[in-house]
Amino acid sequence: MGDWENLPVELLAHLYCYLSRRDRLSCSLVCENWKNGLDHVILWKTVIVHVDSDLMEPSTVMLLRDYCKYIKNLEFGWAIPHRNNKWAQVKYKELTKRAVRFFLILYDNYIQIHSLRIFNWFDFMSFQKVTYHLSRFLKNQVSLKKIVFDNINMHSANYMKVFTSCLGSRGSITHLDIRSCYYCQSSFDCIYFRSCIEQLTYLKTFKLDYFILSCRLIDSILTSKNRCLENLEIVLKETSWHDHVIDDEQWCLLCSACPNLKVTLIIRNVYHYGELRLYLKQSIPIVSLSIILPRIMDRGGRCKFRKTLNLLVTNYHRTLETIDLHIKNDGEIVDDVLLRLIRRCSKFKSVLFNGYLENPQMLKSSFSDITFFCMTPNTLPDKHLVFSKVIRDDITELRHKRVQFTLIKRSPKSICSLLVLN
Numbered sequence: 031m032g033d034w035e036n037l038p039v040e041l042l043a044h045l046y047c048y049l050s051r052r053d054r055l056s057c058s059l060v061c062e063n064w065k066n067g068l069d070h071v072i073l074w075k076t077v078i079v080h081v082d083s084d085l086m087e088p089s090t091v092m093l094l095r096d097y098c099k100y101i102k103n104l105e106f107g108w109a110i111p112h113r114n115n116k117w118a119q120v121k122y123k124e125l126t127k128r129a130v131r132f133f134l135i136l137y138d139n140y141i142q143i144h145s146l147r148i149f150n151w152f153d154f155m156s157f158q159k160v161t162y163h164l165s166r167f168l169k170n171q172v173s174l175k176k177i178v179f180d181n182i183n184m185h186s187a188n189y190m191k192v193f194t195s196c197l198g199s200r201g202s203i204t205h206l207d208i209r210s211c212y213y214c215q216s217s218f219d220c221i222y223f224r225s226c227i228e229q230l231t232y233l234k235t236f237k238l239d240y241f242i243l244s245c246r247l248i249d250s251i252l253t254s255k256n257r258c259l260e261n262l263e264i265v266l267k268e269t270s271w272h273d274h275v276i277d278d279e280q281w282c283l284l285c286s287a288c289p290n291l292k293v294t295l296i297i298r299n300v301y302h303y304g305e306l307r308l309y310l311k312q313s314i315p316i317v318s319l320s321i322i323l324p325r326i327m328d329r330g331g332r333c334k335f336r337k338t339l340n341l342l343v344t345n346y347h348r349t350l351e352t353i354d355l356h357i358k359n360d361g362e363i364v365d366d367v368l369l370r371l372i373r374r375c376s377k378f379k380s381v382l383f384n385g386y387l388e389n390p391q392m393l394k395s396s397f398s399d400i401t402f403f404c405m406t407p408n409t410l411p412d413k414h415l416v417f418s419k420v421i422r423d424d425i426t427e428l429r430h431k432r433v434q435f436t437l438i439k440r441s442p443k444s445i446c447s448l449l450v451l452n
Contacts, residue, residue, distance in 0.1 A: 042067025055089040068093070074100035080109040085128040094135055101136070103145040106164075111150030111181060126156045133163040142171060147178040148192070153185060161188045165195040174199035178207040186217040193217075193226060200229045204258075207237040209265055218242045224250040231256050237263040240309065244274035248284050257287065263294040266309060281313040294318040303337040312345045319346065320354040339367045347374040357385030 046054050046067060054073070058065040074097045084090045146168070153161070161184070168174075177196055182189060189211070196203070217223050218241075227250040236259060238247075243264060251259065285291055293316045300306060301323055319342065323335070342350075353371060372381055 036063065037067070039063075039067050039070065043070035043072055046070075046073055051084070051093055052087055052089045055093060068097065071100045073097070076103040076105070077101050078105040079132065080107065081125060081129055083109050085125060085132065091128065091131060091135070094132065098135060098139050098141050101141055102143055103147075104136075104143050105147040105149065107147075107149035107180075108152045109150070111152045111183065122154060123156055126159055129157070129160040130163050133160070133167045137163070137167045137170060140170060141167075142173055144173060145176040145178075146171075146174060146196070147176075147180065148182060149178070149180040151182045151184050153183055153188065158185075158188060161192060165191050168192065168195035169198055171196065171199050173202050175202055176205035176207075177203060178205075179209075179211055180207065181210040183213045186214050189214040189217050190220075190222060190226075193223070197226060197229055201232060203230055204232055204234040206230065206233055206235070208242060209237055209239055211239075211242075215241070218247075219245040227251065228254040230254060232258050234258050235261040235263070238265070240264050240266045241274065244276050248276065248280045252283060252287050255287075257289075259288040260290045261292055261294065263296070265296045265298065266300055267298045275308050276311070278311050278313045281311055285313065285315055291315055292317040294320075296320045296322075298322045299324045301335045301338060303335070303341065306338050307341060310341060310345055314346075315349050316346045317349055318352040318354075319350060320356075322356040323358055325358045336367055339371065343367070343371050343374050347371075347376070349377065350375040351377050351379045352382075353378065353380075354382040355385060 042064060046057065049057065054068060058068050077094075079085065079090065148164075174196055179189075179193075184192070211218075224245075224247065227247060231254050233256055293314055295314070295316050295318070297306070297320065299322065301321075353375070355368070368381075368383060372378065
């Protein structure tokens with residue numbers, strides 16, 4: 031093979047990064063040097079395992095035996111998070127057996143990870159064996175820093191078993207993400223869950239759905255004497271928890287206990303002013319705000335959405351730094367409110383807007399400190415036209431068309447880029 035046998039290990043490792051595990055295993059059989067190229071930390075530091083695809087491939091477990099010592103970030107879940115009716119029952123049993131073997135290898139080698147992500151978890155009867163071995167593996171961990179539970183379809187008792195298994199690392203966990211866990215709702219309103227949160231005294235970043243936080247979780251954070259919490263990311267998707275709205279007093283107590291707290295609020299498909307005003311308390315230190323509207327809105331919602339934006343300006347103009355608006359329908363023209371939002375928010379760093387403009391020239395003329403303006407016409411989607419000064423005719427053509435623009439503040443000047451979408 032000539033010089034191919036003498037390639038540096040670092041170069042081989044870099045090339046292996048672009049290959050699947052199956053192809054890596056094939057390359058390791060070529061010669062001793064190529065096999066040595068697999069023995070590199072960059073290839074195995076982060077391991078993502080899809081139960082329904084990767085575990086059915088023998089190379090996953092074969093390589094894991096040799097290189098599991100390098101794993102620091104583990105992601106485990108399903109590529110398709112629902113039952114495949116085409117599969118025979120025997121295939122689910124085989125998947126369970128392989129998943130158990132996977133965690134047994136990690137447990138037997140006493141692997142210590144820093145980051146864990148469980149995603150798109152699809153649970154069924156025999157798969158509870160995997161939950162047991164996952165919990166057993168997590169009880170061995172002493173240096174977990176980041177835990178993510180994303181879209182977990184798991185029985186509440188099993189969820190609590192997995193979550194409590196991570197508490198051996200309570201002194202090192204700084205990042206916790208428990209969003210989109212609607213199948214485990216009963217877990218979040220129990221004393222057992224809140225007592226687990228009380229033990230995370232060094233938590234700095236906490237990402238969760240609003241309904242979880244409203245289950246008296248702020249009291250648990252205060253009880254934990256956590257003064258390290260800096261980033262709180264809340265996702266508001268549903269408005270069926272009116273009995274659990276967090277009041278101003280609780281927010282004030284949390285802000286007093288965690289003086290460096292910054293809140294990121296993501297609002298999805300909720301737009302009625304009458305509903306949102308219950309949640310948008312003035313005492314919340316919102317730094318980043320994202321609103322994603324549905325494609326279809328009723329007439330009442332359209333009338334109230336403008337009022338909602340004005341409420342945001344009134345309540346959070348002192349703290350807002352990042353604003354992200356995704357308006358999917360063509361019934362909302364909010365040029366004037368958007369302009370007021372940008373002008374009033376003195377601390378803003380970037381404004382992202384995806385929607386329809388009635389008068390683009392009004393936005394352009396209102397900012398004399400724009401250094402350049404980038405525009406992509408519908409007719410030339412691959413061509414970016416950059417102007418030091420926008421031609422009036424060009425910007426007039428954008429009227430009533432869907433646009434996406436980003437205004438980034440860079441002291442002492444601002445940069446505005448405008449992209450016209452089809």
